[in-house]
Amino acid sequence: MPVPDVFVFNRAIIDSTAAVASAYKPNLAFYEALGLPGMEALERTVSHIRDVAPDAVIIGDAKRGDIGPSARAYAKAMFGFWDFDAVTVNAWGGSDSIEPFLEDPTRGVFVWCRGSNPGSGDFQDLLVDGKGEGTPLYEAMARACADWNTSGNIGLVVGATVPGQLAAVRSLCPDMPLLIPGVGAQGGELESAVRAGCDSKGRLALINSSRGVIYASPSADFASAASEAASRLRDSINHVLEQDGLGWLSS
Numbered sequence: 001m002p003v004p005d006v007f008v009f010n011r012a013i014i015d016s017t018a019a020v021a022s023a024y025k026p027n028l029a030f031y032e033a034l035g036l037p038g039m040e041a042l043e044r045t046v047s048h049i050r051d052v053a054p055d056a057v058i059i060g061d062a063k064r065g066d067i068g069p070s071a072r073a074y075a076k077a078m079f080g081f082w083d084f085d086a087v088t089v090n091a092w093g094g095s096d097s098i099e100p101f102l103e104d105p106t107r108g109v110f111v112w113c114r115g116s117n118p119g120s121g122d123f124q125d126l127l128v129d130g131k132g133e134g135t136p137l138y139e140a141m142a143r144a145c146a147d148w149n150t151s152g153n154i155g156l157v158v159g160a161t162v163p164g165q166l167a168a169v170r171s172l173c174p175d176m177p178l179l180i181p182g183v184g185a186q187g188g189e190l191e192s193a194v195r196a197g198c199d200s201k202g203r204l205a206l207i208n209s210s211r212g213v214i215y216a217s218p219s220a221d222f223a224s225a226a227s228e229a230a231s232r233l234r235d236s237i238n239h240v241l242e243q244d245g246l247g248w249l250s251s
């Protein structure tokens with residue numbers, strides 16, 4: 001897609017989903033890959049979301065992670081420059097590598113905990129404590145994040161494609177928001193993601209579908225198809241919650 005068309009495409013998607021979407025999660029990789037015009041498209045996209053969907057949470061998906069001074073510059077970019085409400089980070093570098101992101105308690109920080117991709121278990125499922133049965137690394141990450149969460153602004157990214165791990169993280173972190181990618185194009189099952197990922201009240205799970213919504217149709221009707229896909233996703237989530245007596249209408 002020619003770069004100037006990226007914002008035009010995004011604008012149509014945002015306009016058609018604004019009434020349905022609770023959050024937008026631009027992934028910075030796709031904009032950085034376009035160079036400076038990509039940065040401009042992202043800036044206009046964020047600004048358009050603020051205009052037409054002022055209550056939507058904007059999550060800058062960049063999975064930044066580095067030693068302290070570099071992490072501080074990343075945090076400044078993500079919150080000071082881009083003004084995202086929340087970001088994704090990679091906490092492989094430990095507590096000090098995410099500290100700069102946590103300083104403003106009004107901004108959310110989703111730590112990548114257990115991925116949705118096929119190789120995510122290569123390291124994240126390794127047993128790390130060496131005692132008895134061991135603790136999978138992703139569980140150690142979830143426990144550490146619960147300890148670091150003194151300002152209440154940490155959430156975890158856990159894939160919908162791994163409902164067992166998702167349920168384990170939910171039970172370790174009953175009060176933490178979970179960002180759950182992997183339904184739609186990656187084939188994760190929605191019903192199990194809702195049941196495993198929501199808290200006991202049917203809340204605190206942000207279920208993400210990107211390609212499943214924005215590329216719902218390859219044709220000129222792409223915006224209305226996106227609106228329908230987003231509405232279907234919302235209705236399907238609510239249907240599972242209603243079945244379990246946890247829906248908005250039941251509570």
Ligand SMILES: O=c1ccn([C@@H]2O[C@H](COP(=O)(O)O)[C@@H](O)[C@H]2O)c(=O)[nH]1
Nearest residue numbers: 027115116117181184185186209210211
């Ligand atoms: O484990 C992870 C972590 C991040 N993602 C990101 O979420 C979206 C998913 O896009 P779909 O098109 O719905 O598959 C994408 O930005 C990924 O980078 C993830 O999928 N899994």
